[in-house]
Amino acid sequence: MNAVxxxxxxxxxxxxxxxxxILQEVQEGEGYISREAVAAIGRHLKLPTPKIFxxxxxxxxxxxxxxxxxxxxxxRGTACHVxxxxxxxxxxxxxxNLQPGQTSRDRLFSLEVVACMGACGLSPVMNLNGEFxxxxxxxxxxxxxxxxxxxxxxxxx
Numbered sequence: 001m002n003a004v005x006x007x008x009x010x011x012x013x014x015x016x017x018x019x020x021x022i023l024q025e026v027q028e029g030e031g032y033i034s035r036e037a038v039a040a041i042g043r044h045l046k047l048p049t050p051k052i053f054x055x056x057x058x059x060x061x062x063x064x065x066x067x068x069x070x071x072x073x074x075x076r077g078t079a080c081h082v083x084x085x086x087x088x089x090x091x092x093x094x095x096x097n098l099q100p101g102q103t104s105r106d107r108l109f110s111l112e113v114v115a116c117m118g119a120c121g122l123s124p125v126m127n128l129n130g131e132f133x134x135x136x137x138x139x140x141x142x143x144x145x146x147x148x149x150x151x152x153x154x155x156x157x
Contacts, residue, residue: 003029003030004029004036004041005040006029007029008040008044010025014044015045016047019047019052020055022041023041023052027062031067032063032064032067033056033062034064035064038052060114060115064101065101066107066110068107068108069108070145071112072092072109072110072128072145073112073113073114073117073126073127074088074092074111075113075123075124075126076116077114079123080117080120080124084137085124085125088124088138088141089113090138091138091141091142092126093111096109098111100112100113108149109145119134124136126141
């Protein structure tokens with residue numbers, strides 16, 4: 001039994017009101033919500049897949065691609081915005097050739113934007129795999145990305 005089936009098994013006879021908890025559990029187990037998971041959830045809840053995608057895309061907590069080995073999160077809260085996080089985000093998009101919510105084909109990098117990380121005094125802030133970086137500039141971000149790429153090339157990837 002796969003992770004999606006085991007989640008659905010916890011919700012026998014569930015209705016539409018169980019959709020968000022199911023999506024949350026599936027993402028927690030799988031790391032993201034796949035098309036196959038959406039189809040299985042739709043069959044289980046007797047809901048059309050476009051309805052499920054509509055709900056899931058409304059909430060920015062849900063992702064439809066697995067996270068990359070290096071998951072970069074850029075804060076766009078007010079303090080970070082005022083201190084230049086837009087330039088950091090634009091640099092990340094350019095350097096990684098990704099839009100927020102996307103993962104590179106090689107699954108090395110993924111990019112996410114959040115409304116606030118709660119570290120306003122350190123703005124602009126970014127996070128790489130759980131590690132916070134304070135007062136990030138576009139140049140500092142490029143250096144961080146280059147270090148990740150270098151680590152991969154040294155590991156023979």
